[in-house]
Amino acid sequence: MTTTKKLGNVKLSILDLAPIVEGSTASDALRNSLDLAQHAEKWGYTRYWVAEHHSMPGIASSATSLVIGHIAGGTSTIRVGSGGIMLPNHAPLVIAEQFGTLESLYPGRIDLGLGRAPGSDRQTMMALRRDLYGGENFPAMLEELRGFFRGPESEKAVRAVPGEGLEVPIWLLGSSDFSARLAGELGLPFGFASHFSPDFTLPALDIYRSSFKPSAYLDKPYAMVGVNAIAADTDEHAEWLGTTLEQQFLNLIRGGVPRKIQPPADLEGFANPYELTAVRNQLRTAIKGSPQTVEAKLNAFIEQTDADEVIINCAIYDHQERLKSYELIAQLGLSSSKE
Template identity: 45%
Template sequence: MSAAEPHVPLSLLDFATVYRGETPRDAFCRSVDLAQKAEELGYTRIWYSEHHNMTSIASSSPAVLIAHIAAKTESIRLGAGGVMLPNHAPLVIAEQYGTLAELHPDRIDLGLGRAPGTDARTVAALRRSPQNAENFPEDVLELQGYLAGRSRVQGVEAIPGADTNVPLYILGSSMFGATLAAQLGLPYSFASHFAPDSLVPAVKAYREYFQPSDLCPEPYVIAAVNVTAAATEAEAARQSEIVRRRRVESMALRGRQVGEEDLDLLMSSPAAEMILSMLRYHAVGTGEQVAEYLEGFTRHADADELMISLQSPTTGESLESMSILADAWDMHTS
């Protein structure tokens, strides 16, 4: 990236991770610290993802978490990355995010996903049907109508919500989201931090078939990428290995803890290889090394903005990684 090229903004994805021995309250306190530090460092936005029935992720209610963090910050944009729309009635989401937009004007984003964000039993517990995903395009349009004050449902308005025009983003990890975002003239965010396979073809299709809209006259791509930045290359590698081991333990063993020797064996298994392939796009190293990686990733993804998923073992290391990255990115793009 040359000095003449435009600055690609950095944003953050926060899962409100609950580490071993913690409670969700601990995770929420950390999310506040993260947001305040990100605001100070100049990050553009932070998004919170809707997941259910996962012991290590506390962001099951993004709107509630956004309200709490917005009250403790001043300017950084906050949003859902995303709301899994098949789990909800569009009117309810319009009211929730309309409320947030009225309380915190020009600071709220709304990313929309089609996946349930959980397992089949939890979908049933949410009182929703797996078939709801088939209505996703229509639900997006209904939600958009409520937020624009042009309801598609006669006699029904989102109050609050109408005329707030909360910015909508289509989230995806496949061609479906890319083509839908292009058809609707909405920004597109690709989940390349855990689903890297279709990144390049999906972004290409989105840009090729994009239909301009009043709210988004040009295509806009946000690509997610994992980052572990530290003072030294060796320290970053150490942190990354801990993260990788925890990822395999969490996903392969569904939260069960095993001894280090057993985990060593598991790490060399085909199951671990498949899980770790999700971290294909992972910048690991010093600030300069991470910035160089992200420079190349920006070109590779043809991205207008990067959504950073910090991959560090502790709160302190995550905050340090975020600071190292911000400093290095400013130097690299100035």
């Protein structure tokens, strides 16, 4: 008999963009990320991932491998990884060496999540890649990367040291069907960015599961789904904290210049009705509220997606409020597991 998944049956993890809030620096953001990771380890979160973005004044995780080392070095048990490394921005050999080094330093704790988007605008992508076509070569780059971990086929082959022979779990991440299908065909775990691509969540998960072929890594599909979630003492306070994330999406809709993370504010004071509708439609799957509200919405989300793991992005301006939100959500997962 199949049991409906809910909190307590799935793993909970954290996606962190190392937010640089208005009035702070990247140094502050990275210290806060380590502080959050140390708390998350105590609260029982499974993994702590940081994401590659570039030319973003509000995100301090551009040098993703370095941030992973910073987090892993300050923790002891939680898994640490990338959500994700944008592989077309890098030579596969470099990523194999970087993650081989991380795995050698922190054995059994490193995850390598890979995406094919640039994590930036067109101009920044040119500065990173020097061409516009790296994403089209993603499957070949992925195979090259996996080959470096397997080790050389001849004595004269290029070798990744550290890297070769190490079991660094590779995840494919996406916001559409491309990586979903590729992950299924290769038998790899798959993470979907539902937190900013809600319309494609269920189709992508269906494609991943229907195309899945067992591999040496997995005998059945394993899907992690991203969600924006904010927990606070009351629904009203959580909604207020959530206006920080709404401002980020409003700026994207307006095509504005990226900026630091802003404090909460009433959007109705400076956004027109069309903009408000667009922002709230994009964030319609965001989960905000009291612990009781968040528990109900998370359970509904898990049931709808049949996720094996939920990775939570909590975009809150105040660091102490962010800690509290993640702690409340962790308590929900722990209390549900005892039922």
